[in-house]
Amino acid sequence: MASIEFVNVTKEFEKKEIIKDLNLRIEDGKFTVLVGPSGCGKTTLLRMIAGIGPQTSGSVLLNGKDISNIAPGKRGVAMVFQNYAIYPTMSVRENIEFGLKNNKVNKIERKKLVESISEAVGLSEYLGRKPSTLSGGQRQRVALARAMVKQPSVFLMDEPLSNLDAKLRAQMRIDLIELHKKLGTTFVYVTHDQVEAMSMADTIVLMNQGLIQQEAPPEEIYHEPNNIFVAQFIGTPPMNIGELGVDGVRFGFRPESVTASTEPVESPFTLQGEVTTREMLGSETLYQIRYKETSFMIKSLIDKFSVNQKIHIGVNSDKLYFFADDGDRIHKDHIHYRDYFEALRGY
Template sequence: MAKIVLKNISKVYKDETVISNLNLTIKDGSFTVLVGPSGCGKSTTLRMIAGLEKESGGEIWIGDKCVNDTAPGHRDVAMVFQNYALYPTMTVRENIEFGLKNRKVPKQEREALVRDICEIVALTPYLDKKPQTLSGGQRQRVALARAMVKKPQVFILDEPLSNLDAKLRNQMRTELIQLHQRLKTTFVYVTHDQVEAMSMGDEIVVMNKGVIQQIDSPMKLYNDPDNLFTAQFIGTPAMNILKFGDVPGLRVETQETIGHIGFRAEHALLSPKEPADGLAIEGEIITRESLGAEHIYQIKSAAGTFFVKTFLAPLETANHVRVVVPYRYVYYFDPNGGRIRGIGGLAENAGSGKAAENKLVAVGGA
């Protein structure tokens, strides 16, 4: 196991700065996920840690060693890619032990390692088969086994599940979590899929345009986002965001300028029968999506379009609805997208126990 520290890392391609002054500490033994949209710099960061890309500036430390000038093969890092990168003419056994042969590991030791690792990833029945005869999930296990026999300090996984179908992806997510718990090794995982990130990582690094937006546990990111980008990137559906000036009757007494307000779809009350104290908006249902136990409605209002998620019986005929969001579930953001705390949002009430210095003065519906 090893801690990874990136100090003031930058990466420039020709005249384009992809990553600038990035500082990140990945804890020893953690399952850390780098997540963000395509082009945000997460894969470039991963490849610099592995030594496949040369940083333009800064320092990369793995354990107690600065590895800036260390070749990829000597960084004690194992990588698993989305395309598996298996040798088609070799059997599963030969693919797994290929690196061990190159390192001149004795045959008896190789066989013991391959046997033990294949038991862990359930590949023993397939050792003499060729990769093309295996399913996508089995091929991904071969790629994992090939990385595991090296017994590295760090596992680096670059979107390893993106080529699998939805059902197999869910299964492999569970298997990777269990594998991490068993090996207790540092895992660094890159994905653009926020559901994957939330379900797997014990720490998530949200990136955008080469800049870290927030580093936190999955539920902290969901309940207490630092900015508009994180609020909208984490969560399905994304957090509803409305322009502050477009919400009729809402006034907030604060020293800061509010640009937007937000709320999660499941925190909105759809046509409550009892009087409810909160942000009230009226609108028309334009789409209905039933997912078994939950129902998602897209609602168009004068303040903008937003989603409501409910676990109650679906509304089959109603079109015009009144939505109420309790004040404690409303989030506030400044015009630059930064979070404004202390006005009564969920996270500060639940976490700090401090009384809000700012307050809601009046709220009116649409």
């Protein structure tokens, strides 16, 4: 059990600042997901917690104690690497118990731990095998078991699912949620995949270019994005953004919050456009609608619109978002909010 805190942390790689003066608190026992595009510094943060890529300045606190000078192996953290980093020359059993041996855990205890953990992740039959004879999913579980067996207070995971196929990934997501519930320890999970972030996180920390864009539970990130970057990063397809034409303000709405019809619709924001592409996804259908010079994506349960058809779309007022020229969100209590809203009617 442990909380983690970053205090004024800066990280440079060859004189280039990747992270500058970052402050973040990761709560005890929560499943926190660091998400963002590649190069945003999320893995860098994770490696700071592990101690394998220390910060240039600032401090990292574990349970309020500065751990900057504590060796990685003595921090009580365990990490699952993207490429698993299993010791290739050791058997599955040796891999799992290597850390225990280093920590001088006695033989009986070791045997008990290895067996119960490998039972839990379904590796019992493979304990004598070499990693090279295992499938990707099994290797993933070896990496997980190796982390679990140390009974760490913090689990660090660096894109652990990115090397798995789609089906296995979906299964592992559920397994990880269950694992977190069972262990109740702090999980810090790094991914660039917003679906993983949304599905597993208690708290999402969305980063871009070394800065935290928003730190909130998935629902809040989705419904109340802080800025255009967050709004467009979460959701597939991303939020539609259009120029309002007033003060450089932009408006946005999600493809799935659109009402579409062949008849005119009653909404604060409506327009009539032409379907240019159609993607049938099964339960939903994606349309690209051309309107004047721009185009918008919409996601609809109705699959009967066809390409080149003119349709009406409308968005309700609570599903409309406004962003200032610097990308930050304009909230309802902003003094000009009503003006922008009115301006949209004339769009």
